[in-house]
Amino acid sequence: ESTGNSRILLTERGASFGYNTLVTDMRGLPIMAQTGWPVIMDATHAVQSPGGQDNSSGGDRRMAPVLARAAVATGIAGVFIECHPDPDHAPSDGPNMIRMTDMPALIEVLMKIDATAKCHPISID
Template sequence: MESVGEMKCIKNLTYLSDYADDLIVDPRNFEWMREANCPVVADITHSLQQPAGKKLEGGGVASGGLRELIPCIARTAVAVGVDGIFMEVHNDPLNAPVDGPTQWPLRHLEELLEELVTIGRVSKGKQQFKIDLTPYRD
């Protein structure tokens, strides 16, 4: 999302690759998106949807999802230094009107966010590593 008039932007990564019926989050893309000099936001829950979906009674389709991987993808994104995360949260995910299979239970939100804040504080994900390629000698 970019606002050209104010020269402000946010880069959002939901997923990069669509392989068969699976979305693939590639952490390298967080680093590459940072090159645009915009805040990078990881869309955690949508990246775990199963896009093939299942047919609903009465027509239409619904996406499945991998809710159990939300902490894994969120930890990865925060560790590599994203500026923010997007997550869909619901008090009753099994009865959520949309995206239920990838809704994070509200009862577990505080615990997960506390962990992500801790990871963000200790991670050096936003720092460029200076690689010295000269021969190493003791």
């Protein structure tokens, strides 16, 4: 903002917690939203295990939809989710990615949660 940029998104991607672990504190999402900037949840990065597979990062893609659902329930502006037709053979971030065939159902659920969250906004004032 101080440089004249008015196109700002705040992104939650998880924070380091010990070795090879990222965690997401959902309390931070409404706090970030108080800035007035749109808040985005990077659900697939947040399940990453940095360095968890010796020379590369591991992760637990099963938890990405869980984090996405929880984040959307807080009323955030959007979700970033990496997907791939064959995550286990993706050139990078495969352990975190959602299978492309699973995306339509996930998006449908997230849209329903989002509609409810927007009708009942969270206030932490």
